[in-house]
Amino acid sequence: MKDSKITDCQLINLPKISNRAGNITPVSGTIDIPFEINRVYYLYDIPGGAERGGHAHIELQQLIVAASGSFDVHLDDGQSQKIISLNRPYYGLLIVPGIWRELHNFSSGSICLVLASHHYDESDYIRDFKQFKKLKNNA
Numbered sequence: 001m002k003d004s005k006i007t008d009c010q011l012i013n014l015p016k017i018s019n020r021a022g023n024i025t026p027v028s029g030t031i032d033i034p035f036e037i038n039r040v041y042y043l044y045d046i047p048g049g050a051e052r053g054g055h056a057h058i059e060l061q062q063l064i065v066a067a068s069g070s071f072d073v074h075l076d077d078g079q080s081q082k083i084i085s086l087n088r089p090y091y092g093l094l095i096v097p098g099i100w101r102e103l104h105n106f107s108s109g110s111i112c113l114v115l116a117s118h119h120y121d122e123s124d125y126i127r128d129f130k131q132f133k134k135l136k137n138n139a
């Protein structure tokens, strides 16, 4: 497990192209974010009070965007914690490998867009917080 820190995760101000008919935010892999995009997924129809995440990744990098509405992302690197509120479609939270994350406080109708560096691979997940802490302490 990488010895990454919360400070390695950053809020990225994405490009925004505006005109009278609305806005476009393009995200180009390796240009706007530091990885090639191999997968896109989005969370929607999230019931009130639901919590998502609750895991860390060994290799996966992700950019998390509140494409609509808002939610909070709790980050934990095994030593420090931080809560980042996402509520604008032109800000993306870069989460590096080795960071535990939980998503809470989804607003009604919100959409969480995720750009990911790798295809889905369950063996890249750490879903047990105790195991996560152990792996971080031995990093």
Ligand code: TYD
Pocket (backbone or CB within 6 Å): 039, 041, 043, 051, 052, 053, 054, 120
């Ligand atoms: P998970 O990543 O745990 O969701 P979240 O972090 O948003 O709470 O995934 C939930 C389920 O969906 C799990 O059974 C794996 C499956 N899944 C895929 O099959 N492919 C994917 O790309 C993703 C993100 C999840």
